Amino acid sequence: DADVTQTPRNRITKTGKRIMLECSQTKGHDRMYWYRQDPGLGLRLIYYSFDVKDINKGEISDGYSVSRQAQAKFSLSLESAIPNQTALYFCATSGEGGLATQYFGPGTRLLVL
Amino acid sequence: AQKITQTQPGMFVQEKEAVTLDCTYDTSDPSYGLFWYKQPSSGEMIFLIYQGSYDQQNATEGRYSLNFQKARKSANLVISASQLGDSAMYFCAMTPANSGYALNFGKGTSLLVTP
Secondary structure (H helix, E strand, O other): OOOEEEEOOEEEEOOOOOEEEEEEEOOOOOEEEEEEEOOOOOEEEEEEEEEOOEEEEOOOOOOEEEEEEEOOEEEEEEOOOOHHHOEEEEEEEEOOOOOOOOEEOOOEEEEEO | OOEEEOOOOEEEEEOOOOEEEOOEEEOOOOOEEEEEEEEOOOOOOEEEEEEEOOOOOOOEEOOEEEEEEOOOOEEEEEEOOOOHHHOEEEEEEEEEOOOOOOOEEOOOEEEEEEO
């Protein structure tokens, strides 16, 4: 079984709808991250969390919110989806230690119409 | 702000040959990590190799090696004996110690391995 899972893998939604992307991990890592990838660009950080009580905004947090329900679960919400949030979304995890490797989930392809 | 630059949008290499993918970075932090990830057409991000800023030796992982030149702020990925399955996007990324350890990514290089 995969160490980092994301659901759904693909989603089509309409402008203005609220949508939640979920991430679960079995690696026992404390740190979790949400990134988005747009064509021709690298990944950009949306939010990150060092533990259940520590959540921080990333480079492009506007229009998004997150919830760290447990050490193993980190959800990303789009409160009112808009077309320019169409992207590939990745969850990642890493262990403690400043420069620990981040391991990525398979990604969620989101299309906002 | 830290910046990662990958100047090669696309590269071609013949099967069994070696290829170097360029990456330069800009940071004032003394402590940082450099990473390379592979993204095949299926979309997942696969970790390849890591280099710490204080590491004395260049990192190697199988056919992957990282040519780390700290003074020049470059961290090029070398793939030896290319295989058709190496065709993918390759991303260089950096995590400075004072940024919450989040990754800053370059825009990637598309590698095509030809028979």
